[in-house]
Amino acid sequence: xxxxxxxxxxxxxxxxxxxxxxxxxxxxxxxxxxxxxxxxxxxxxxxxxxxxxxxxxxxxxxxxxxxxxxxxxxxxxxxxxxxxxxxxxxxxxxxxxxxxxxxxxxxxxxxxxxxxxxxxxxxxxxxxxxxxxxxxxxxxxxxxxxx
Amino acid sequence: xxxxxxxxxxxxxxxxxxxxxxxxxxxxxxxxxxxxxxxxxxxxxxxxxxxxxxxxxxxxxxxxxxxxxxxxxxxxxxxxxxxxxxxxxxxxxxxxxxxxxxxxxxxxxxxxxxxxxxxxxxxxxxxxxxxxxxxxxxxxxxxxxxx
Numbered sequence: 001x002x003x004x005x006x007x008x009x010x011x012x013x014x015x016x017x018x019x020x021x022x023x024x025x026x027x028x029x030x031x032x033x034x035x036x037x038x039x040x041x042x043x044x045x046x047x048x049x050x051x052x053x054x055x056x057x058x059x060x061x062x063x064x065x066x067x068x069x070x071x072x073x074x075x076x077x078x079x080x081x082x083x084x085x086x087x088x089x090x091x092x093x094x095x096x097x098x099x100x101x102x103x104x105x106x107x108x109x110x111x112x113x114x115x116x117x118x119x120x121x122x123x124x125x126x127x128x129x130x131x132x133x134x135x136x137x138x139x140x141x142x143x144x145x146x147x
Numbered sequence: 148x149x150x151x152x153x154x155x156x157x158x159x160x161x162x163x164x165x166x167x168x169x170x171x172x173x174x175x176x177x178x179x180x181x182x183x184x185x186x187x188x189x190x191x192x193x194x195x196x197x198x199x200x201x202x203x204x205x206x207x208x209x210x211x212x213x214x215x216x217x218x219x220x221x222x223x224x225x226x227x228x229x230x231x232x233x234x235x236x237x238x239x240x241x242x243x244x245x246x247x248x249x250x251x252x253x254x255x256x257x258x259x260x261x262x263x264x265x266x267x268x269x270x271x272x273x274x275x276x277x278x279x280x281x282x283x284x285x286x287x288x289x290x291x292x293x294x
């Protein structure tokens with residue numbers, strides 16, 4: 001028996017995604033509740049960025065799933081990516097802990113905002129929840145999970 | 148203090164990726180050693196698949212990082228994705244444990260094989276390692292990690 005029981009996707013929940021495509025404009029993940037999630041990892045994979053294009057990613061918080069009071073969380077943004085800056089074909093991540101939300105003002109929901117401006121860029125975004133407080137991870141966003 | 152110390156990327160290592168793009172043909176990750184890794188999670192994010200296109204993913208094992216004896220690992224493959232089958236904009240994953248390799252014959256390296264045949268598809272692949280045996284995860288494949 002392995003000293004490390006279980007699989008990785010038994011611990012890590014896929015909670016949001018923006019599918020791989022040649023993107024242009026502003027994209028958002030759904031609003032994700034942190035009520036039962038202690039940590040999130042938002043992963044951005046970028047392929048080629050069009051000439052002149054810029055890619056930005058930030059995490060926002062809100063008071064409900066409708067986005068009431070939506071505001072960026074300070075310090076939870078990547079440095080802007082550009083092709084000229086050698087940033088094509090890169091992977092970035094943003095870690096977020098529930099304790100970093102403005103709980104005193106009832107901010108309990110988060111989402112990722114992805115801006116691909118001026119030009120286009122191939123990109124995909126995956127948001128994972130880690131350390132769920134009560135329940136095992138939902139598998140709902142996996143179309144197929146091979147164990 | 149949080150009851151869940153540390154960040155998710157302090158536990159999970161990004162060990163390889165195939166960046167987001169409109170892919171066509173066959174792609175491989177690098178050969179990845181399982182010597183110090185107990186578990187891997189291969190995550191395939193697929194965008195639109197061209198009407199007649201097919202997408203397949205399997206995990207292969209080999210005896211060294213040159214791919215000696217390369218062979219698919221039984222049951223470590225996804226069901227073929229097609230646009231007609233409603234599989235565009237899906238996420239699929241394959242879990243792999245070190246104990247699932249043919250260790251008796253010195254198979255210690257794995258890689259993912261991605262096939263986009265007939266036509267192209269937007270896709271991105273991320274490989275995450277979990278439960279490293281000795282060392283903390285390398286951060287080398289993150290261009291930026293925001294904590």
